[in-house]
Amino acid sequence: MQGERTIRVLIAKPGLDGHDRGAKVIARALRDAGMEVIYTGLRQTPEQIVEAAIQEDVDVIGLSILSGAHNVLFPRIMELLRERGIDDILVIGGGVIPHEDIPFLKECGIAEIFTPGTPISQIIDFIKNNVKK
Amino acid sequence: MELVEGILKKDKKTAARLITLIEREDPKAIDALKKLYKHTGNSYIIGITGPPGAGKSSLVNELAKKMRAKGKTVGIIAVDPTSPFTGGALLGDRIRMQDLTLDPGIFIRSMASRGSLGGIAKAAYDAVNVLDAFGMDYIIIETVGVGQTEIDIVKVADMVVVVLVPGLGDDVQAIKAGIMEIADIFAVNKSDREGADKLVTEIEMMLDLSQKEFDLKPPIIKTVATTGIGIDELEAKISEHLSYIQNKGLLEQKRKEKTREKFMELIKFHISKMIFQEKGDIIETLLKDISNKVIDPYTAMEKLLQSIIKGE
Ligand SMILES: Nc1nc2c(ncn2[C@@H]2O[C@H](COP(=O)(O)OP(=O)(O)O)[C@@H](O)[C@H]2O)c(=O)[nH]1
Ligand SMILES: [Mg+2]
Numbered sequence: 001m002q003g004e005r006t007i008r009v010l011i012a013k014p015g016l017d018g019h020d021r022g023a024k025v026i027a028r029a030l031r032d033a034g035m036e037v038i039y040t041g042l043r044q045t046p047e048q049i050v051e052a053a054i055q056e057d058v059d060v061i062g063l064s065i066l067s068g069a070h071n072v073l074f075p076r077i078m079e080l081l082r083e084r085g086i087d088d089i090l091v092i093g094g095g096v097i098p099h100e101d102i103p104f105l106k107e108c109g110i111a112e113i114f115t116p117g118t119p120i121s122q123i124i125d126f127i128k129n130n131v132k133k
Numbered sequence: 134m135e136l137v138e139g140i141l142k143k144d145k146k147t148a149a150r151l152i153t154l155i156e157r158e159d160p161k162a163i164d165a166l167k168k169l170y171k172h173t174g175n176s177y178i179i180g181i182t183g184p185p186g187a188g189k190s191s192l193v194n195e196l197a198k199k200m201r202a203k204g205k206t207v208g209i210i211a212v213d214p215t216s217p218f219t220g221g222a223l224l225g226d227r228i229r230m231q232d233l234t235l236d237p238g239i240f241i242r243s244m245a246s247r248g249s250l251g252g253i254a255k256a257a258y259d260a261v262n263v264l265d266a267f268g269m270d271y272i273i274i275e276t277v278g279v280g281q282t283e284i285d286i287v288k289v290a291d292m293v294v295v296v297l298v299p300g301l302g303d304d305v306q307a308i309k310a311g312i313m314e315i316a317d318i319f320a321v322n323k324s325d326r327e328g329a330d331k332l333v334t335e336i337e338m339m340l341d342l343s344q345k346e347f348d349l350k351p352p353i354i355k356t357v358a359t360t361g362i363g364i365d366e367l368e369a370k371i372s373e374h375l376s377y378i379q380n381k382g383l384l385e386q387k388r389k390e391k392t393r394e395k396f397m398e399l400i401k402f403h404i405s406k407m408i409f410q411e412k413g414d415i416i417e418t419l420l421k422d423i424s425n426k427v428i429d430p431y432t433a434m435e436k437l438l439q440s441i442i443k444g445e
Contacts, residue, residue, distance in 0.1 A: 005157065006220065006247070031221035036245045041228035048234045052227060055241055057149035084146070 007035045007131055009060040012049040013042050014077065017067035022095065022116075026062060029120040030127070046073055050080040053089060059131045063110075065095040070105065078109040088132045094118070136165040140267050141172065145240055151263050152242055156256045166259055172266040174388070176208070177375050179271060180286035182278035182315075183296030188322040189275050190229035191358035192296060192367070197233055199368040200271055206238040208264030210257055211275040215245040222246075226275060240264060258289055258395070288391060291384060292317040292374055294367070297336070299328030316351045318370050324355035324363065349377055408441065415440055 011027045013020050020042050027037045038056050040049070053061050063074060074093055081089065093105060094114040102113045111130060114123055136154075139147025154162035181189050190211065197207045211226035222245035233239045244257055257274060264272050276286050278295070286293055295316035300323075321332050333353050340350065352370050356363035378384040409416070419433040428436075 006245075008153075027223055031216065031223045032219050034220045036215075036222045036224060036243075038224045038227060038243050041225075041231060044231070048231065051234050052241075054146050055149050056243060057153045 007060065007127065008038065008056060008058040009035050009062055009127070010038045010040065010049070010053045010056055010058040011062045011064065012040050012044045012052070013064050014044050014046060014049060014073040015065050015067040015069045016043060017065070018042070019066075020064070022066075023062075023064040026064065026094070026120065026123065030062075030124065033124045035127070046076040046080055049077055050084060050086075053081075054084065054086070058089060059133050060090045060092065060127055063091065063093045063095075065093065065097070068096070070095070070097050071101055074105050074110055075108040081109075090127065090130050090132055092123070092126065094123075136161065137168045140165070140169060140263060143267055148240060148263055148267050149242065152244075152256070152260045155259045155263070156244070156247065162259070166262060169262060169266040173262045174265065176261075176265040176269050176272045178261060178265075178289060178291045179273050179371060180290030180293040181273060181275045181296060182286050182293060183320075183322075184298070184301065185277050187296045187298045188356075188358040189277075189296050190226040192294075192320060192322060192356060192364070193226075193273050193275050194230045194232060195358055195361055195364040196368055196371070197230075197239060197271075197273065199364060201236060201238055205270040206268065207233075207240075208267065208269035208272040209233075209239065209241040209275070210244060210260055210264070210272065211241065212244045212246055212257055212277070214277060215247050240267070240269065261289055287315050288394060291387065292371070292378070294318045294320055294371065296320045296322050297332060298323040299326050299332045317349070317374050318351055318367070319353040320356050320363075320367055321353060322356045322358055325357045325360070329355055349374065411444075412437065412441065 009030055011023050011030075013023050024039070027039045030037045038052070038058065040052055044052075049061065049063075061077070063070075063077065065073065070093065078091065081087075081091070090111050091109065092112045092114065093110050095116075097105070097113055097115060099115070105113055112126055114126075136147055136151050140151060151162060151165055155166070181193055183189055193209060193211070197209060200207050209230070211224065211230075213222055213224050213226065215222045224243035224245060226243055227234070227241060230241055233241060242260060244260065247255070261272055261274065274286065274289060278286070293315045295318070297319060299321065319336050321329050321336070323329070333355065336353050354363055354367050354370060356367055358364070375384070378387070415437060419428065419437060422428040423430050423433050
């Protein structure tokens with residue numbers, strides 16, 4: 001008898017910006033959608049995020065960023081994941097990210113970017129339809 | 134074989150994957166656990182329990198740092214409740230343990246209780262064995278304890294630290310029934326707050342009134358997890374307790390009891406599962422007869438047993 005498949009998500013805030021209200025709202029919404037959400041708190045380095053994702057064996061990493069450093073931090077996280085031989089984690093991003101940056105981030109391997117105002121139900125559906133494990 | 138090899142080579146990715154397979158009740162997990170069993174029994178397992186927000190995760194963070202400073206490796210399992218309505222869970226213990234994330238001698242796993250009563254995830258028992266076989270010197274299990282639920286932790290841990298905080302009013306009264314029996318050490322955390330000494334006195338009084346014969350009376354240690362005050366003492370008392378129970382043979386005895394209990398549970402679970410699968414029809418027929426007063430439940434039970442013994 002197999003237990004039912006529960007989606008595990010790591011919500012992380014890379015970079016130095018100082019509040020995490022948005023990340024917490026998402027974390028709660030995903031929990032309410034039946035997912036197990038590991039919340040790691042503020043000011044995470046890419047190295048910490050990737051290590052936590054490995055130990056927690058998550059299906060999804062949700063990155064939330066407001067500081068504008070996404071063009072540096074997001075690719076770095078993808079690079080570290082590749083270095084560790086991980087290609088089965090769905091990585092999505094959100095926060096204040098200008099539209100013109102999105103194609104570059106997707107090229108780096110971020111599956112989707114959700115800008116402010118995206119209904120949370122859309123994020124939930126995206127995760128459910130795209131988990132790789 | 135890959136899973137087993139990975140664990141024995143201390144590969145964290147493999148450990149993480151095996152714990153996931155355990156949570157999913159994947160048959161591959163059982164296979165691996167069978168082979169890992171002989172490599173277990175070498176870690177000290179410490180339970181940390183107490184009400185939500187008491188500072189358990191912060192204390193675990195500080196304790197783990199102390200243990201690392203002494204050259205010991207630490208596995209941490211942090212269990213939080215699954216929402217009974219949605220099946221989801223918010224696991225926030227890592228927020229307080231960020232300092233530990235990149236330490237090669239630390240492995241942290243957050244687990245949701247997933248339907249098991251008693252606060253501890255069913256899978257946590259097996260996850261402990263994974264980290265044990267992995268070679269962690271200490272395994273710390275953090276569970277939320279309110280009322281009865283903290284009691285399950287004793288089924289896994291060699292010793293239990295109960296964390297309380299001042300200012301929760303009647304809290305000690307409310308939770309004392311469960312806690313008196315299981316605490317090997319009390320940590321009065323947030324002792325930077327008013328009421329810490331009063332709480333210490335209350336706990337002392339409860340211990341004095343308790344009927345329990347202590348091999349070792351639980352020490353009460355005031356801590357401030359956010360600044361590190363009292364952590365040296367807490368860590369020292371934990372080592373002291375572990376040495377004491379080891380030297381007196383109490384640890385071995387306790388582990389034997391735990392093994393027995395675990396095996397009995399396993400037997401009960403699988404035997405009843407087998408009976409319900411194989412004898413479902415007979416059980417239903419008997420049940421109808423019992424309802425219609427054609428037969429009484431005792432005779433029905435004897436008939437069922439007969440059919441199991443003769444059957445096959
Ligand atoms: N004032 C004070 N706050 C603390 C202390 N220990 C933990 N906290 C804070 O209490 C909150 C809950 O801590 P946490 O470790 O997550 O508690 P847990 O739910 O028991 O794991 C956090 O905001 C901590 O910073 C302490 O000794 N004193
Ligand atoms: Mg906690």
